[in-house]
Amino acid sequence: MIRKLILAVATLMASMSFAFAQVDVNKADAAALDAVKGIGPAKTKAILEERKKGEFKDWADLEQRVKGIGGKNAAKLSAAGLVVNGKAMEGAPASSTSTPTSKTGKPAKMEKTSVPAASGK
Numbered sequence: 680m681i682r683k684l685i686l687a688v689a690t691l692m693a694s695m696s697f698a699f700a701q702v703d704v705n706k707a708d709a710a711a712l713d714a715v716k717g718i719g720p721a722k723t724k725a726i727l728e729e730r731k732k733g734e735f736k737d738w739a740d741l742e743q744r745v746k747g748i749g750g751k752n753a754a755k756l757s758a759a760g761l762v763v764n765g766k767a768m769e770g771a772p773a774s775s776t777s778t779p780t781s782k783t784g785k786p787a788k789m790e791k792t793s794v795p796a797a798s799g800k
């Protein structure tokens with residue numbers, strides 16, 4: 680039973696580190712590109728076809744050569760871990776695990792909760 684629990688925890692930790700790994704568009708295979716949130720089989724195929732013609736120089740080159748990747752989409756892909764030549768898109772959110780926001784886009788207010796005082800017994 681303990682072995683199964685340890686194995687489950689190890690598997691979870693390994694999958695979490697993979698989820699936050701950066702995927703370089705010039706080096707990744709189809710499976711790695713598909714793993715990036717926002718890239719499906721069609722976009723993966725388009726990226727790989729364009730990459731056959733030559734590596735992507737920067738984000739602007741990627742946006743110009745691959746149909747369906749524009750400024751907004753590129754920013755989302757960058758936030759999901761896609762990089763071009765090891766560089767994230769400038770101005771893109773650093774990570775999807777940022778401060779929670781409200782519907783207006785402003786940082787969400789954290790609720791204060793009261794903690795019962797400890798008894799002196």
